[in-house]
Amino acid sequence: MRIERELMRGAGPLAVMQLLAAGERYGYELVQRLDADSGGVLAMGQSTLYPMLYNLEAKGLITSRNLETSSGRVRKYYRLTKAGQKQLAEDRAKWGQLVEAMHKLGVTRLAGV
Amino acid sequence: MAQERSIQQTSGAETQRANDARRDREAIAASGLPDELKSLITDVVKRTRLRRRERLSVAQELIGHFEDATDAGVSPDRAKKSFGDPKLAARLIRRAKLRQRGMLYRVMVVARSLALVLLVIYLIAAIRYFTGKPTIRTDYLALMNQRITATPESERAWPIYRNALLKVTPALRSDTANGSDPANGFILGLDSNLLADLSDGVPASRGQPASPAWPAVRKWVEMNRETINEFAGGASKPGLGFVIGQGGSFDDPEMFGFDPKSPRSKADRPLWEQVLPQLTWLRGIAHVLRADALVALEDGDAARVVVRIEQMVQLARQVREGGFLVNDLVGIGIYSLAIDLVDQSLDPARLKAFSESELARIAHAIAGPQQASDLVNLEGERDLFMDMVQRSFTDDGEGDGRLTPAAWDELSRIRGTMSSAMGESDPWALNVLKRAAGPIAMLASPTRRQVVSFYDRYQQAWKASMMSPLREGAGASLLREFKAERRDPIHSTRYALIYAISPSFGRLQVAPERAIAQRDALHVVIAAELDRRRHGDWPATLEVLVPGLLPRVPVDPWTGGPMAYRVGEAGPVVYSVGPDLDDDQGRRPVNADSTSHLRHEQLVMIDHPQIDPVPTAGAIDASGSTSREPGPKPDADWVLFPAIRHAPELTVREDAYWQRVMRIENRTASTELGPGGVDAE
Numbered sequence: 001m002r003i004e005r006e007l008m009r010g011a012g013p014l015a016v017m018q019l020l021a022a023g024e025r026y027g028y029e030l031v032q033r034l035d036a037d038s039g040g041v042l043a044m045g046q047s048t049l050y051p052m053l054y055n056l057e058a059k060g061l062i063t064s065r066n067l068e069t070s071s072g073r074v075r076k077y078y079r080l081t082k083a084g085q086k087q088l089a090e091d092r093a094k095w096g097q098l099v100e101a102m103h104k105l106g107v108t109r110l111a112g113v
Numbered sequence: 114m115a116q117e118r119s120i121q122q123t124s125g126a127e128t129q130r131a132n133d134a135r136r137d138r139e140a141i142a143a144s145g146l147p148d149e150l151k152s153l154i155t156d157v158v159k160r161t162r163l164r165r166r167e168r169l170s171v172a173q174e175l176i177g178h179f180e181d182a183t184d185a186g187v188s189p190d191r192a193k194k195s196f197g198d199p200k201l202a203a204r205l206i207r208r209a210k211l212r213q214r215g216m217l218y219r220v221m222v223v224a225r226s227l228a229l230v231l232l233v234i235y236l237i238a239a240i241r242y243f244t245g246k247p248t249i250r251t252d253y254l255a256l257m258n259q260r261i262t263a264t265p266e267s268e269r270a271w272p273i274y275r276n277a278l279l280k281v282t283p284a285l286r287s288d289t290a291n292g293s294d295p296a297n298g299f300i301l302g303l304d305s306n307l308l309a310d311l312s313d314g315v316p317a318s319r320g321q322p323a324s325p326a327w328p329a330v331r332k333w334v335e336m337n338r339e340t341i342n343e344f345a346g347g348a349s350k351p352g353l354g355f356v357i358g359q360g361g362s363f364d365d366p367e368m369f370g371f372d373p374k375s376p377r378s379k380a381d382r383p384l385w386e387q388v389l390p391q392l393t394w395l396r397g398i399a400h401v402l403r404a405d406a407l408v409a410l411e412d413g414d415a416a417r418v419v420v421r422i423e424q425m426v427q428l429a430r431q432v433r434e435g436g437f438l439v440n441d442l443v444g445i446g447i448y449s450l451a452i453d454l455v456d457q458s459l460d461p462a463r464l465k466a467f468s469e470s471e472l473a474r475i476a477h478a479i480a481g482p483q484q485a486s487d488l489v490n491l492e493g494e495r496d497l498f499m500d501m502v503q504r505s506f507t508d509d510g511e512g513d514g515r516l517t518p519a520a521w522d523e524l525s526r527i528r529g530t531m532s533s534a535m536g537e538s539d540p541w542a543l544n545v546l547k548r549a550a551g552p553i554a555m556l557a558s559p560t561r562r563q564v565v566s567f568y569d570r571y572q573q574a575w576k577a578s579m580m581s582p583l584r585e586g587a588g589a590s591l592l593r594e595f596k597a598e599r600r601d602p603i604h605s606t607r608y609a610l611i612y613a614i615s616p617s618f619g620r621l622q623v624a625p626e627r628a629i630a631q632r633d634a635l636h637v638v639i640a641a642e643l644d645r646r647r648h649g650d651w652p653a654t655l656e657v658l659v660p661g662l663l664p665r666v667p668v669d670p671w672t673g674g675p676m677a678y679r680v681g682e683a684g685p686v687v688y689s690v691g692p693d694l695d696d697d698q699g700r701r702p703v704n705a706d707s708t709s710h711l712r713h714e715q716l717v718m719i720d721h722p723q724i725d726p727v728p729t730a731g732a733i734d735a736s737g738s739t740s741r742e743p744g745p746k747p748d749a750d751w752v753l754f755p756a757i758r759h760a761p762e763l764t765v766r767e768d769a770y771w772q773r774v775m776r777i778e779n780r781t782a783s784t785e786l787g788p789g790g791v792d793a794e
Binding site for chain 1: 157171174182196198201210212
């Protein structure tokens, strides 16, 4: 199941920041983790991942640096800034409230059983 | 995780330099990616339309992305498919990268947009401005001449004055006296040294000795009797007849010289310039007549004194012929000079020389004006203004229009007349800059209708004010409005051009009221003298003179009540109680001296702040001797008779309207008529 674009617009940055909470990651790695860790639900068009990263960077929530791999290639790695960590904590709390509210409204699959 | 891999971190600066050294296309070409992925990256990067360094960064990231995909065993076709729409990617990447660009970039974007908008507005304005052409619909010169030539030629004074002036020995003309070439185009007058003597020279009177200049004046009068009689002949004529325009009175090289730098006829000069040149001469003639009257007074020739007083009053009327503000001011100045002469004639030591009928003639000669408007004729002033407007604005046929480049030409004509005469000229670049500023001035300045409306409101307010005494405050609220408008920086900027060419009428209110008050006091003294001759004593009150010798008791200009009167040791004292409205029995202010009249004007400002000359607020006396700052109201009276004897001097006031004239005339005759109005005290 793929998430609708509108939903993804809110969930995508949160998901990316959540993945970066564990440490530095590069673009393709994020693509893979989003796909794998969300069971394909949060798999996003790669064309939208990089603009999303640039936007988070522009907001000061993540930062990047170029690192050279052992094979001599240069990769750009992203990690959360302090502001990003704070934002992530807030967004996670909001997200939890949202899920809880959805539960109460019976929007969740369990409620429908 | 990045740290878990054995990778080597490069310094940011090092990487950056490496990036700078390569173009994005080179980086893509150098990658080992399949062509279809290279093509995809090239397409995305190109579509982003980012800066070179940004494009390189995006390219490197995408190269890394696809290399990672390839390393993960993803086929090029699948990697391409997974990437998504390159157009969308490029658009989103561009948007995100622009957000990263920082505040300076944003400010520059806004500034650039703003500049573009302004440029478009300027270009549109420039097209409108430079294509605008004024339409000359009204021949204001002809209108003005209609009034001037209403007097038959045989009844005109100017031809007589002209002939007499041309006969005046060259040494008495300031052109030759100053060693300047009469052909230089300057407007000249009587030699400044002579004029200074004529102004300062007064015979002994009221216990004071004659002034130092008096012997020279007396000698001059005796040597120039023929010229004086010719002047007197002119001053007996009903009109002046100073015709303007082609073939007119100013178009007279013999009289006014010819400017070799400006081969145009003088009739081509701006109208305002054509209505002024005679004034310096007429002022000189007024001083000559007065000097002759003073000689007659000393000699006990009362009949000649009376005639000269009559002639000076008539000369004052002639000067006002055109209805222009400066002419009015000079006319008021000459009338005040006549009033001053009457004051000296009524010195108790001289008084006996005058018969009853001669005293009555004097009273009649100076009678007439009851309010400021009676001494002011502004008919031509609006014509002058409207002529400038029609030469500066377009005309939509309904009274509206916009500023055109011709407005600068008009201003340049005003300035240029002086500049060429004074050897000045603007640098070429400055002229270009001025031209380029024209469209902006057009956008900022009011329209033709607004300009005319402003001027008319302004002139109407003053006319209303001059129709009644200042103390009644007619027009005061309107004038206060103008003053408030003047203080508004936006308004004063928009109307800057109008303020630059609008006259200041303030003086036209104060000077006539002062002259009328003094004249009223002289009427009282003449009536009191006639009564004394009949009854042996000075009358105890003014009421006894009414209605036989006075139609009514004159009004105190400060209170509106009866003018104050008492009999002092030397005769009658006639006075106004002054701004403190308290009768101090005719006590003069401490330090009262020859500036007492100006002090009076300053006092006027206390109670009538609207008088402050709008729109050229802040005008000051050029001499700097008279501050416009009002002082406290003195515990004293304004003594109208006997006046403190003082030399009738020219008081030149700086005023934007007159500065242009001033610059010419200052150069030639510093004591001549200054463009700030003239007041003979």
